[in-house]
Amino acid sequence: MSMMKIENLQATIGDKQILKGLNLELEAGKVHAIMGPNGAGKSTLSKALVGHYDVKITGGKILYKGKVINDMDAQERALEGIFLSFQHPVEIPGVNNAYFLRTALNAKRKHEGKEALNAADFLRLMKSHLEMLGMKSDMISRSLNEGFSGGEKKRNEILQMLILEPDVIILDEIDSGLDIDALRAVSEGINKMKDGKRTFLVITHYSRILDYIKPDYIHVLKEGRIIKTAGAELVAKLEADGYDAIEEA
Amino acid sequence: MANEGLSQAVSGEYALGFEIDIENETIEAGLDAQTIAFISAKKKEPEWMLTLRLKALQKWESMTEPHWAKLEYEPIDYQSISYFSAPKEGIDSLDEVDPKILEAYEKLGISLEEQKQLAGVKVAVDAVIDSVSVTTTYSEELKKHGVIFCSISDAIRDYPELVKKYMFSVVPMTDNFFATLNSAVFTDGTFVYIPKGVRCPMELSTYFRINAINTGQFERTLIIADEGSYVSYNEGCSAPTRDEHQLHAAVVELVILKDAEIKYSTIQNWYPGDENGKGGIYNFVTKRAICEGENAKVSWTQVETGSAITWKYPSCILKGDNSVGEFYSVAVTTLAQQADTGTKMIHIGKNTSSTIISKGISAMKGQNTYRGLVKIGSHATGARNYSECDSLLIGSRCGAHTFPYLESKETQGQIEHEATTSKISDEQLFYLQQRGIGEEDAVSMIVHGFCKQVFSQLPMEYAVEAKALLELTLEGSVG
Numbered sequence: 136m137s138m139m140k141i142e143n144l145q146a147t148i149g150d151k152q153i154l155k156g157l158n159l160e161l162e163a164g165k166v167h168a169i170m171g172p173n174g175a176g177k178s179t180l181s182k183a184l185v186g187h188y189d190v191k192i193t194g195g196k197i198l199y200k201g202k203v204i205n206d207m208d209a210q211e212r213a214l215e216g217i218f219l220s221f222q223h224p225v226e227i228p229g230v231n232n233a234y235f236l237r238t239a240l241n242a243k244r245k246h247e248g249k250e251a252l253n254a255a256d257f258l259r260l261m262k263s264h265l266e267m268l269g270m271k272s273d274m275i276s277r278s279l280n281e282g283f284s285g286g287e288k289k290r291n292e293i294l295q296m297l298i299l300e301p302d303v304i305i306l307d308e309i310d311s312g313l314d315i316d317a318l319r320a321v322s323e324g325i326n327k328m329k330d331g332k333r334t335f336l337v338i339t340h341y342s343r344i345l346d347y348i349k350p351d352y353i354h355v356l357k358e359g360r361i362i363k364t365a366g367a368e369l370v371a372k373l374e375a376d377g378y379d380a381i382e383e384a
Numbered sequence: 385m386a387n388e389g390l391s392q393a394v395s396g397e398y399a400l401g402f403e404i405d406i407e408n409e410t411i412e413a414g415l416d417a418q419t420i421a422f423i424s425a426k427k428k429e430p431e432w433m434l435t436l437r438l439k440a441l442q443k444w445e446s447m448t449e450p451h452w453a454k455l456e457y458e459p460i461d462y463q464s465i466s467y468f469s470a471p472k473e474g475i476d477s478l479d480e481v482d483p484k485i486l487e488a489y490e491k492l493g494i495s496l497e498e499q500k501q502l503a504g505v506k507v508a509v510d511a512v513i514d515s516v517s518v519t520t521t522y523s524e525e526l527k528k529h530g531v532i533f534c535s536i537s538d539a540i541r542d543y544p545e546l547v548k549k550y551m552f553s554v555v556p557m558t559d560n561f562f563a564t565l566n567s568a569v570f571t572d573g574t575f576v577y578i579p580k581g582v583r584c585p586m587e588l589s590t591y592f593r594i595n596a597i598n599t600g601q602f603e604r605t606l607i608i609a610d611e612g613s614y615v616s617y618n619e620g621c622s623a624p625t626r627d628e629h630q631l632h633a634a635v636v637e638l639v640i641l642k643d644a645e646i647k648y649s650t651i652q653n654w655y656p657g658d659e660n661g662k663g664g665i666y667n668f669v670t671k672r673a674i675c676e677g678e679n680a681k682v683s684w685t686q687v688e689t690g691s692a693i694t695w696k697y698p699s700c701i702l703k704g705d706n707s708v709g710e711f712y713s714v715a716v717t718t719l720a721q722q723a724d725t726g727t728k729m730i731h732i733g734k735n736t737s738s739t740i741i742s743k744g745i746s747a748m749k750g751q752n753t754y755r756g757l758v759k760i761g762s763h764a765t766g767a768r769n770y771s772e773c774d775s776l777l778i779g780s781r782c783g784a785h786t787f788p789y790l791e792s793k794e795t796q797g798q799i800e801h802e803a804t805t806s807k808i809s810d811e812q813l814f815y816l817q818q819r820g821i822g823e824e825d826a827v828s829m830i831v832h833g834f835c836k837q838v839f840s841q842l843p844m845e846y847a848v849e850a851k852a853l854l855e856l857t858l859e860g861s862v863g
Contacts, residue, residue, distance in 0.1 A: 185818055187814060188810055188814060208817075209814060209817040209818055210817045210818075210820060210821065210822055210823070213817065213818050213819055213820040214820045218818075219818055221815065221818075224815065225809070225811045225812050225815045227812050227815070227816075227829075227830060227833060228833055228834065229832070229833025229834055229835070229836040229837075230829055230830065230832070230833035231833075235816075235819075235829065238821055238825065238829065239816075239819040239820050239821055242819075242820040242821055242822070242825075243820045246820070278833065279833075295819065299819065299820070
């Protein structure tokens with residue numbers, strides 16, 4: 136079953152054409168990995184999917200659960216279940232991490248017609264995830280991402296994912312800057328979210344993360360288009376021969 | 385792109401712009417010795433007070449309005465202002481307060497009926513409309529603790545010795561142009577005396593309301609904390625939406641004796657005028673505290689969201705050894721508002737210490753200036769100051785300016801100053817939106833985060849009010 140379908144997507148950042156007719160179908164319950172050289176358009180793709188202000192869609196369609204979302208704003212896409220784990224999460228001084236997360240969760244619950252979660256229940260929910268992610272409990276009372284190390288920021292992204300329970304999870308370079316312990320904790324969080332329904336889009340330079348999160352499909356993105364789609368076995372070939380050896384199918 | 389909706393989100397909304405429909409007695413515009421005599425007579429003042437007022441007037445007539453602040457405004461015609469206006473009926477006891485006034489104060493969120501307050505935390509209120517104090521709640525209960533809480537007019541009649549001793553002792557009669565004007569024409573304000581060793585059993589507050597058209601408000605407040613005492617005092621204010629500018633020139637004097645402490649909080653919400661600078665209050669205020677004795681402590685916390693023009697520098701004279709002065713400020717300028725505000729920390733005693741935390745927020749065409757002086761005298765060995773001035777810009781039409789002045793005659797003094805200017809970035813907004821938080825909520829979350837250090841200084845119930853006010857000031861029109 137299709138979760139997201141991207142048809143002939145063309146997008147610019149500033150004056151530069153980055154995506155040049157990209158086609159990609161993401162299946163429900165599957166892990167899709169996007170690999171490609173620097174500057175291929177990996178980050179632009181993830182930004183286009185979440186409605187980032189930098190990206191202008193100049194052609195093609197993004198279908199999510201059967202609906203075209205090209206014109207849907209960023210907040211609405213988030214509330215509808217599309218989540219991006221940022222490559223570089225921004226720091227917001229003075230905003231309490233727990234307060235932020237509860238506001239986000241309750242915005243989503245309201246959107247779904249559910250009652251708001253009170254502070255005590257929320258705290259319980261949050262604490263249940265902290266240990267698994269190897270996060271210290273003071274992380275939730277600190278300011279959002281402020282002064283966090285690279286690893287702490289990424290763990291915090293995953294904490295948000297666990298709490299918001301999105302349907303499509305886009306992980307932009309989740310493994311960059313992570314040591315092996317952090318990588319393991321983050322992967323464990325991601326794997327916990329696999330339920331046969333959610334879709335994962337793992338955007339990465341390196342195959343390392345794919346040892347922890349087993350992909351169902353590998354897509355090679357080059358010069359603004361997907362030039363090859365294959366099973367997990369493609370990883371080894373890419374490792375051995377590099378992107379230049381991949382010819383468009 | 386993300387910033388497009390911002391200017392809409394910060395266009396502000398003034399919720400307290402209603403007019404109280406009461407009959408006022410207002411004297412004709414103009415200022416001369418007769419005006420002063422009229423005010424003094426209205427307040428049934430003793431002769432000595434009138435003499436002082438006339439002295440101030442004489443001095444004021446020889447002074448010129450200062451223009452060193454980074455403020456631009458139309459010239460003020462002091463002869464076109466009416467210097468006294470009072471509700472005609474019922475200002476002697478609560479039973480006689482015009483129900484319309486009670487209703488208006490309810491609308492402002494302040495209950496003037498003691499019995500109605502019993503459920504929550506007790507807050508004693510002095511309610512001042514235009515030139516008079518209409519009522520003071522809990523005065524009797526406070527009296528049992530020896531605490532005097534009354535209007536300054538009552539104090540001049542009932543406690544002349546205290547008034548003579550302390551009025552003009554912190555802000556001299558001819559301190560500056562606006563303070564001198566106030567000394568001549570001041571009408572009501574609050575008088576507080578906390579006796580030795582008494583911890584004031586409740587929060588004290590004054591709510592100032594400018595209501596009449598074409599009048600100015602010139603209140604004078606004097607608070608004395610005797611040795612070892614403590615009081616937390618809060619003031620709030622608002623005014624109707626009018627096309628004309630109105631002048632507010634107040635003076636506040638705080639005297640803190642040995643081992644005593646005053647915590648003074650202000651939530652300033654005068655009518656700010658519109659986006660084109662039409663209407664709004666001109667707020668020229670002199671506030672100063674003196675830590676007279678050892679270990680005295682004073683703390684000014686202000687949240688300034690209103691006024692077209694703000695000129696205000698709550699200051700601390702740290703005379704007693706080991707005395708402590710603090711200044712926590714959030715100043716918001718949106719629409720066409722301009723604020724030039726800050727503090728002065730004058731270190732005279734040994735081992736005195738001061739802290740300045742100033743947060744300026746500018747949006748739309750707002751201009752926000754921090755101006756602060758830290759002065760360390762030659763005997764102030766071991767004096768310490770820490771200053772932090774942060775500015776937050778929302779949009780691209782506003783401005784933030786910082787003028788810190790440091791003067792140290794004592795080489796051992798320790799002065800630390802930090803300043804930052806930041807913008808609400810598209811990136812921050814997008815991050816919150818990607819988590820399902822709407823633009824307005826995202827802006828207010830970032831702004832609250834920025835103000836946290838200051839809000840945490842306010843008494844609980846006022847912190848809630850300040851947050852709500854900030855939200856209203858910066859959100860509003862979108863929804």
